Amino acid sequence: MSQARNRQEIVLLGVNHRTAPVEVRERLALRELDRPALEMFAGLDACEEVVFLSTCNRVEVIASCRDGRRCARQIMDAWLSASGLQDEGVESCLYRYENSEAVRHIFRVAASLDSMIVGEPQILGQLKDAYREASEKKSSGQILNRLFHKAFSVAKRIRTETRIASQAVSISYAAVELARKIFGDLSGKKALLVGAGEMAELAAQHLKTHGVRDLMVANRTLERAVQLSQELGGKALSLDELDSALIEADIVISSTGAPGIVIPADLVRSIMRPRRHRLLFFIDIAVPRDIDPAVNDIENVYLYDIDELKEVVEENKAERQKEAKKAERMVEEEVIKFTRWLESLDIVPIIQRLQEKAEQVRQKELQKTLKRLPNLSDKERAAIEKLTKSLSGKLLHDPIIYLKKGIDSEDRDQALAAVCRIFGIDDNRDGS
Amino acid sequence: MDAFLLRITLIIYVAATAGYLVHMITLRKDAERVSFLVLLAGTVLHAGAIAMRWVAIGHPPFTGMGETLSFLALALSANFLLFQYGHKVKNLGAFVSPVITLITVAAVSLQSGAVAPLPPVLRSLWLPFHAAICLLSYAILTLSFLISLMYLLQERQIKKKRLGAIFKRLPSLETLDIMAERCLKIGFPLLTLGIITGSIWAEKAWGAYWSWDPKETWSLITWFLYAALLHQRLTVGWRGRRSAYMTIIGYLTLVFTFLGVTYLLPGAHSYVAGTK
Numbered sequence: 001m002s003q004a005r006n007r008q009e010i011v012l013l014g015v016n017h018r019t020a021p022v023e024v025r026e027r028l029a030l031r032e033l034d035r036p037a038l039e040m041f042a043g044l045d046a047c048e049e050v051v052f053l054s055t056c057n058r059v060e061v062i063a064s065c066r067d068g069r070r071c072a073r074q075i076m077d078a079w080l081s082a083s084g085l086q087d088e089g090v091e092s093c094l095y096r097y098e099n100s101e102a103v104r105h106i107f108r109v110a111a112s113l114d115s116m117i118v119g120e121p122q123i124l125g126q127l128k129d130a131y132r133e134a135s136e137k138k139s140s141g142q143i144l145n146r147l148f149h150k151a152f153s154v155a156k157r158i159r160t161e162t163r164i165a166s167q168a169v170s171i172s173y174a175a176v177e178l179a180r181k182i183f184g185d186l187s188g189k190k191a192l193l194v195g196a197g198e199m200a201e202l203a204a205q206h207l208k209t210h211g212v213r214d215l216m217v218a219n220r221t222l223e224r225a226v227q228l229s230q231e232l233g234g235k236a237l238s239l240d241e242l243d244s245a246l247i248e249a250d251i252v253i254s255s256t257g258a259p260g261i262v263i264p265a266d267l268v269r270s271i272m273r274p275r276r277h278r279l280l281f282f283i284d285i286a287v288p289r290d291i292d293p294a295v296n297d298i299e300n301v302y303l304y305d306i307d308e309l310k311e312v313v314e315e316n317k318a319e320r321q322k323e324a325k326k327a328e329r330m331v332e333e334e335v336i337k338f339t340r341w342l343e344s345l346d347i348v349p350i351i352q353r354l355q356e357k358a359e360q361v362r363q364k365e366l367q368k369t370l371k372r373l374p375n376l377s378d379k380e381r382a383a384i385e386k387l388t389k390s391l392s393g394k395l396l397h398d399p400i401i402y403l404k405k406g407i408d409s410e411d412r413d414q415a416l417a418a419v420c421r422i423f424g425i426d427d428n429r430d431g432s
Numbered sequence: 433m434d435a436f437l438l439r440i441t442l443i444i445y446v447a448a449t450a451g452y453l454v455h456m457i458t459l460r461k462d463a464e465r466v467s468f469l470v471l472l473a474g475t476v477l478h479a480g481a482i483a484m485r486w487v488a489i490g491h492p493p494f495t496g497m498g499e500t501l502s503f504l505a506l507a508l509s510a511n512f513l514l515f516q517y518g519h520k521v522k523n524l525g526a527f528v529s530p531v532i533t534l535i536t537v538a539a540v541s542l543q544s545g546a547v548a549p550l551p552p553v554l555r556s557l558w559l560p561f562h563a564a565i566c567l568l569s570y571a572i573l574t575l576s577f578l579i580s581l582m583y584l585l586q587e588r589q590i591k592k593k594r595l596g597a598i599f600k601r602l603p604s605l606e607t608l609d610i611m612a613e614r615c616l617k618i619g620f621p622l623l624t625l626g627i628i629t630g631s632i633w634a635e636k637a638w639g640a641y642w643s644w645d646p647k648e649t650w651s652l653i654t655w656f657l658y659a660a661l662l663h664q665r666l667t668v669g670w671r672g673r674r675s676a677y678m679t680i681i682g683y684l685t686l687v688f689t690f691l692g693v694t695y696l697l698p699g700a701h702s703y704v705a706g707t708k
Contacts, residue, residue: 182590184604276669279605296591300672308593315595 008143008345009068012102013075013094014053014060017116020093027083028090029054037082042139044078046071049141051148053109053130055123057116062106064143068098100339103147107331110151111158112165119165119320124155143345147338154334161330164323167316172203174312175283175304176210179251182281182302187211192249194218194242194263195256196228199285203253204232216245220256243267247275253283254290262286265294268301285309343412347403350416353425354399358392399423434488435543437481438502442540444474445509445533452525456601467525468516471532475509478536482506491550494563497694498543503564505535507571515575521611522603527578558633565629569622570690573658576615577683580676583608587673609671612679616665620658627651646697650689657682 015025030037031054038052041061049064061079065071076094080086097105108114112123131148134140140148159165168174176186183189191212193200196219204215215234218241219225225236237245239262246252246268256262268280282303284291289305296303366388370381399419407415420427451467454460482502485493493499512528515521586602589595602608630651631641642648661678664670670678 178590178595181586181599181604182606184607273668277671277674278669279672299674302590304593311593312595 007066008064008342009066009071010062010064010099010102010143010147010342011068011072011075012060012062012097012105013072013079014058015090015093015095016058016060016114019095020090024085024088024090024093025057025059027085028059028079030079030082033082036133036137038133038137038139040078040082041075042137044071044074046074049134049144050139051130051134051144053127055126058109058114060109062102062144062147064141064147072096072098099342100335103338103342104331104335106147106151107154107334108328110155111327111331112155113158113324113327113331117169118317118324119169121159121165124152128152143342146341150334150338154331158327158330162323162326164320164327166323167319169313169316169320171285171306171309171313172199172206174309174316175203175253175285176206178283178302178304178309178312179207179281180210182279183250185211187213189250190214190216190248191251191253192216192218192245193228193234194239194252194254194290195220195258195286196224197255197257197285200253200255201228201232203283203285207251208232212251214248216249218242218245220258243271246271246280249280250278251281251283253285255286256290257286258290259288261292262290263292263295265292265298268292268295268298272298272300283309344404347407347416350420350425350427351400351403354396354419354423357423357425358396362388362392434481434485435540437477437484438536438540438543441474441478441481442533442536444470444477445505445529445536448474448525449529449533452523452529456523456526459601464525467529468513471509471525471529472513475506475513478502478506478509491555492560492563494560494567495550496543498539498541500563500567501535502539502543504567504570505532505539507568508532508535508574511568511571511575515611519611519614521579521582521607523601524579524582527582528575531574531578556633556636558629558636562626562629562633565622566626569619569626570686572615572619572622573683573686576612576619576679579608579612579615580679580683583612583676584673584680587676605672609675612676613665613671616658616662616679620662623655623658627655646693647689650685650693654682654685654689657685 015028017025020028030040033040036052037054038050041047041050041052041063044050046065046067047063048066051062053060053062061075063071063075076091080090105114110124110127112119112121115123127148131140131144135145168177179186179189186207189212191204191207191214193204193216196217208215215229215232216237217225217229217232217234218237218239219228220239222236222238225238228234229236242263246263252263254262263282272280277300280301282291282295282301284303284305287306291303291305293303293305295301366385369384370376376384403416403419417427448467448471451463451470455463455467482493485499494503508528509532512524512532516524582602583605585598586605586608589599589602590605630648634643634648635641657678661670661675661682664678665675
């Protein structure tokens with residue numbers, strides 16, 4: 001048995017939106033298997049611990065093992081045959097990472113640095129679900145537990161310390177952000193939907209989660225207005241009531257399919273006095289546009305159309321890329337820490353054996369001596385006992401420090417073997 | 433000694449200004465916290481410096497332009513701190529602290545060490561009252577002016593769809609509007625009270641409540657501007673851009689009343705320039 005085989009290793013195999021088309025990802029997600037994919041991987045004899053992650057953009061298997069190469073081979077074979085993709089040449093789509101590379105990959109995935117939209121928050125939740133499943137089925141253990149907990153805390157740190165997720169990268173969210181820069185606190189504000197498009201609905205939901213209470217829906221067909229206003233918890237109006245609704249509203253989202261202008265500038269000008277010049281924010285996401293562009297020239301009125309919102313989104317995406325660089329540096333720090341911990345794992349059993357051996361020697365010699373000196377008082381016995389303990393402890397102190405901190409990662413195998421030979425202890429590092 | 437303390441205060445104000453600017457540029461939260469504490473320390477020291485001067489010259493220190501500006505800077509700083517303690521306006525510090533620093537620079541350079549004997553007309557209890565109330569109102573109206581400037585700046589970003597660094601660093605329009613109004617609602621009554629106490633003092637000193645000297649005339653013009661603005665805000669619901677412009681016009685008139693009249697138009701109030 002070679003020494004390398006005794007070390008704890010982490011292997012990660014997977015595909016994501018960049019390496020494989022959706023058909024391959026779907027097959028590899030193994031949803032049609034008669035038993036959970038996790039169980040299948042956990043049953044492989046080379047894998048000690050397994051977590052199986054499957055989202056719409058990525059499918060990955062993360063395992064800890066003693067022999068990375070053999071474990072990866074087994075996972076690959078089982079995976080391809082279970083998905084029925086053995087002869088399809090999909091192996092080139094799969095990426096494979098080991099140890100620090102695997103750790104880095106998981107940290108980056110958790111922090112949403114590897115996502116299609118960098119900084120999107122769902123992936124962390126999906127990763128947590130995958131980990132929860134593994135820990136419920138006890139397929140994860142000491143190493144993967146620590147790996148995932150670290151991944152979650154790295155992700156959290158990145159989220160709070162960088163602005164990677166602070167900017168809106170969807171149109172409906174960008175609209176909400178803008179509303180917050182106009183009104184500050186959105187609670188107590190009224191929103192009006194003109195037309196009942198899907199994107200308007202999404203934006204309205206965002207507004208609601210940010211505190212908007214009152215919602216009005218005006219639509220050409222009242223039926224659809226009623227339906228949507230019930231879904232969102234608002235009031236339905238017909239388009240004829242637009243004038244009075246505009247007096248009440250603070251945020252107007254327009255998305256009708258009308259071929260021409262629905263809200264002319266004159267109408268808006270005429271309602272400003274009755275609304276006591278309160279600020280009014282129009283979001284026009286209809287194509288062709290519903291709101292006269294001249295509305296933006298009216299005092300205390302702000303109009304953004306879909307192209308302008310798209311531009312905001314593009315700028316924010318660029319900003320995220322910049323923040324991502326900061327995040328990568330933080331990931332790197334944590335990868336180094338984790339790898340150091342992983343490497344220290346095989347040292348623990350050696351230290352234990354060292355201490356056991358010292359204790360055995362101490363006990364044996366102590367018994368011998370005490371037998372020869374039967375007339376000692378309790379106090380004297382205790383003193384001798386203490387002496388032996390401190391002797392063995394002090395002798396082991398430096399070797400243990402050396403094991404914990406003094407070994408270079410390059411020639412660690414030889415160094416560990418040397419320590420074992422000097423002290424005459426077993427060099428089987430898996431602890432069994 | 434008080435002049436020395438005032439100079440130390442100035443150095444502290446410069447440090448606070450630098451801190452607020454760092455916060456504005458880097459958005460680091462600790463920079464803001466530290467700046468707040470530094471400014472607070474400067475303000476306490478400043479109050480001490482003014483108190484010492486009072487003791488040293490034997491009457492309330494409101495008689496020269498240097499002393500007046502020194503008190504104005506103190507009032508501005510104290511009001512800003514109170515304001516930030518209650519309702520935080522993002523990055524207001526980066527706008528207010530340079531103004532505090534500039535006024536203090538002027539105060540340091542104008543405040544003379546030698547104390548001339550007090551002219552008889554200033555030997556009245558109404559002097560500290562009138563001056564302190566006026567200066568307090570100027571300080572609060574300075575805040576409303578700066579907040580209105582921020583409003584116009586932010587309004588322009590949103591209207592022109594330039595959602596860059598400035599947009600991200602300024603608070604929302606409505607927050608700024610509400611805060612500017614709050615300042616007006618406190619500053620305007622104080623201004624009114626300042627004019628009334630001034631008028632009472634004028635009666636005691638010269639025997640007439642109102643003598644249409646340039647200072648008085650311009651005070652009245654300023655008062656009318658602010659009164660009109662508040663009236664429009666409260667009755668018609670003026671707000672936003674128009675209100676911000678009016679606030680700025682009102683404030684510029686106020687500055688002219690305070691400085692311009694003193695230096696350019698001769699009249700009974702010109703003793704405030706100290707040298708005349």
